[in-house]
Amino acid sequence: MQTAKWPKVLPALTPEQKRISDEFMKRWHEQLPSRYGILERFNHNFPVRHSHPGFRATIEIGAGLGEHLHYERLTPEQEGNYCAVELRENMAEEIRRRFPKVQAVTGDCQARLDFPDGHFDRYIAVHVLEHLPNLPACIREARRLLDKQRGQMLVVIPCEGSPAYSFARKISAERVYNRHFSGGYSWLISREHINRPHEILEELDPHFTVERKVFFPLPFLPFAFNNLCIGLSLKPRPA
Secondary structure, three states, rough: OOOOOOOOOOOOHHHHHHHHHHHHHHHHHHHHHHHHHHHHHHHHHHHHHOOOOOOOOOEOOOOOOOOOHHOOOOOHHHHEEEEEEEOOHHHHHHHHHHHHOEEEEEOOOOOOOOOOOOOEEEEEEEEHHHHHHHHHHHHHHHHHHHHOOOOOOEEEEEEEOOHHHHHHHHHHHHHHHHHOOOOHHHHHHOOOOOOOHHHHHHHOOOOEEEEEEEEEOOOOOOOOOOOOOOEEEEEEEEO
């Protein structure tokens, strides 16, 4: 008997693993901008460069410590209508401290969020969709939240599983983890990057059309195996 693929079921975390996971994610987000600047510039410049002009309201999921906001050039109205959604309260609190003019919400992007249909012009997801056990639910909610005429979903995902990405992680995130924690890194990454690029694109396709796809760092060789990330600009399909 075939079982449903979604939601993917992950092993339960022990209290100690939950503590390590939350602490590592905070440390990793703190080190990314200074230590891995080239990658971070692509991650955050892609949504900015490919945003349609004249947007009013933005929702960003998996907002981390608010790193993406450093790259935005928002009017006072756009800033006040910017909602940063973060699953971890310790990180949402840091967003509130750093960026008091935006809305920082603790919430799960895979569940219904407390906004009306079509409320946002932009939906930003930078290195988030690869983490989600219930990816289809997140994508359906993204489409609900976006204005169907002018709404835009801006996504960056890793080329998880590619030789290039596996090597890059070995000398970056895994090295940071081993510097601060013991017990090996494999248990953490095996439950973090659970969705591959082809799975994400398959789930996006019924709800969104791709306006633009950009590979990094080799856009002239547009394949997952030799790149680190993919940037996607999408628009909602008509009902």
